[in-house]
Amino acid sequence: MFKIKKKADKPKPTILYNVIEDYSEFDAPGNVTACAMTQQEDLPGHAKVLSESYEVPLETMTTLLTEGGVYVYPQIGGLLTGGLFACFIDPIGGTPKQTFVLDLMQFAEAEQLARARSLALPDAAFQIFTRTLPEELKGKLAQKNLGLDYRTLDRAVAKGGDIKYIDFRKDWSPHFKRLCIMPDGRLVETGGLEEFAQLHGITPAQAKALVEQGGTLEVNSEILACQIVNGQPAVARFTAKNYLKAKELAAAKGLHIMDALSEVAYSDPVMMRALARKELSGGR
Incomplete structure (x- = not known):
């Protein structure tokens, strides 16, 4: 008998987001695309994509997505050429995990705020980042699950439950169009x-x-x-x-x-x- 060789299934691409809120037309530096996910986080896949997107070492990114914190971009020739990447994790779990980037000016403001108010740099960075966001997005972030009406969502999105994480992105990614x-x-x-x-x-x-x-x-x-x-x-x-x-x-x-x-x-x-x-x- 002839054996029919079954084609090997191609690995399915990582699906990082199923909720997209686009604010890229807003004034900088608040011109972000809020990319959220209701399903359980694929940590290795999530870390790999963000590591490649933001040029953060994979091991460091995995740690950040697990524990929270910031990655300050290294100096080149004694000069800072980038700000920082941050992952904010609410210690009481009241809000989803959030990742974002600060540019050089925002980074300087975060350092100044941290010194002035004796804050940890991740907390100062989060305050600096959120204050620049569009008012509409701020309002949504103050609500559970961005204020989404789950009755009107696609079933596959809604059945995932609460939003697990939000990546505030400014780059151009295969994960949103x-x-x-x-x-x-x-x-x-x-x-x-x-x-x-x-x-x-x-x-x-x-x-x-x-x-x-x-x-x-x-x-x-x-x-x-x-x-x-x-x-x-x-x-x-x-x-x-x-x-x-x-x-x-x-x-x-x-x-x-x-x-x-x-x-x-x-x-x-x-x-x-x-x-x-x-x-x-x-x-x-």
Whole structure:
């Protein structure tokens, strides 16, 4: 008899979040995406993803997610180039575990607050972080489970019970999607740089440079334009025809190509409909 070889099942990707609250359009430094999970934490998977995202050693990240605390980014050439990563765990369990990052200025404020009020640095960091958040998000954090009505949630989300942890993220992750306006008016979701690069037929290095620095990138006679708003990338792809219009407009009016592309987009009904849908979706 012939034996039929069963294909080995591919390992399922780690599912980190099932509740997403997007505040990335808010003023910095409070422009975060609150990524929460109602199911039990997959600690190894959670630690691995956050370790890679924030360049924190895996062992250190695992300890932080278990015990709470902060990781201060090391100095380079005697200079601080990063702030800190923190994991806040409520000692009485009244609120879910929360992770966040402070930039250099916030880190300095946290150190000053810790000295002035004789606080532990993690507690000072948590106070500095939460005071900058949008008022709406502050209100939700004051409520159990972000004030979610579990009767209206997807069953798979609701059956997990209370929220176990919240990661306040500003990066671009495969675990939550960003939207790109395509030339035909579609809004396409991508998660992470590799998926974004594949969608547009560019290299991961090109994708990384575009979404981190902003600007434009020509792709097969079309053009990708990325504007950084409050540290968040907003991306649109223009047809060759619209790209030509933008170049002509830039030359005629002495505009920067990004400004010219914006004018072209606002005069294009297809792209404007896509932009309106993007706004309705929360601006991701």
